[in-house]
Amino acid sequence: QHLKNENTTLKKKVNKKYQMIGESPALKKIQDMIEKVAASDARVLITGPNGAGKELVAHAIHAQSDRSKGPMIEVNCAAIPSELIESELFGHVKGSFTGAIKDKQGKFELANNGTIFLDEIGDMSLIAQAKVLRALQESKVSPVGSDKEIKVDVRVLAATNKNMQAEIQAGKFREDLYHRLSVIEIYVPSLDERKDDIKLLVKHFSKVISDEHGTALKTFDDKAIKALENFSWTGNIRELRNVVERLIILGSNPINGDDVASFVRK
Incomplete structure (x- = not known):
């Protein structure tokens, strides 16, 4: 019982850090959507300008979902050099490239039974996009330099400040991946x-x-x-x-x- 109480307070703490403040109709609409989508495992694409609070939406979805006891792993796709993003997401085995001095678990594996949040997804290289698509289709990942496949049970949330239709038109983002990620789209207003x-x-x-x-x-x-x-x-x-x-x-x-x-x- 004590542990249960502790868990509830912990959950409240996490929620407090990521709470969304306001009573405007625009914010109410988002909160209603979060409530509806949190319970499912549907993938959500969160769009809107920089600094509007897209990560708050992702955290709220995770906190209100059945996966809230599992990990919430964040990846900022724009902050990781494109040659390292695969190793970051899927892990690598020792010696698979210069600097790979030991085996490393990827973020998908670390997020098992929880949620992975791919922030700034519009900045991901096409090669990494293809691998993410495969991970979503098969619920499996392969670490760089390994043929072994690791089964993962992960809910994927993604966010971008880019106009994805324009990125697709320009050939910078895979349309099939976009459709996989945006089962539900939540726009965070400026x-x-x-x-x-x-x-x-x-x-x-x-x-x-x-x-x-x-x-x-x-x-x-x-x-x-x-x-x-x-x-x-x-x-x-x-x-x-x-x-x-x-x-x-x-x-x-x-x-x-x-x-x-x-x-x-x-």
């Missing part, structure tokens, strides 16, 4: 499309940031909120968080319209 949420997001971030800094909580007056709502947020939620942090460090308490005018250049 912050400019959900400005009603700015007030709640600012409140949330000021609490999180003051906790992180170990400083007293600062509030934002109505003029400051109004000024923030009037900006266009090209960097989305990530940019808003940075601006809130800057205002907390440099602004008065409560933070007012003059602080925003002085410290936010847009």
Whole structure:
């Protein structure tokens, strides 16, 4: 029983870190979709601009699914050089290439009985795409340099900020893989499309940031909120968080319209 309680608190903790803040219709629509798709094993492609919170959607799907007790493994496809992505995803055997000094498990294998989240999938090389397609078709992976096949039971979530139709047209992304990944597509709107949420997001971030800094909580007056709502947020939620942090460090308490005018250049 104790362990069960501990598990529930742990689950709550994870959820808190990845909670989506806001009450706008756009956000409500996403939360409804997450609730519906979480229970199934359907693959989900999460689209939307950088900084809009696509990884939060992936974490929420995993946390609300039957796989939540299993691992959630994230791979940023854009951050890994294309010659290493195969080894990253499928593992390798010792000596299979220069620098392969010991056997290594791939992310698909590590995500067994859980979820793998392929972030920035639009940046994956065509060779790696072909291998991912095969892994999805057969639920098996082969480490680089090995003929052995490893059975994997993994739910795949993917995200991209690219226009996938344009990538397919340009021959940069395999159409068959796109259809495999996007059984369900969830679009995460830009912050400019959900400005009603700015007030709640600012409140949330000021609490999180003051906790992180170990400083007293600062509030934002109505003029400051109004000024923030009037900006266009090209960097989305990530940019808003940075601006809130800057205002907390440099602004008065409560933070007012003059602080925003002085410290936010847009």
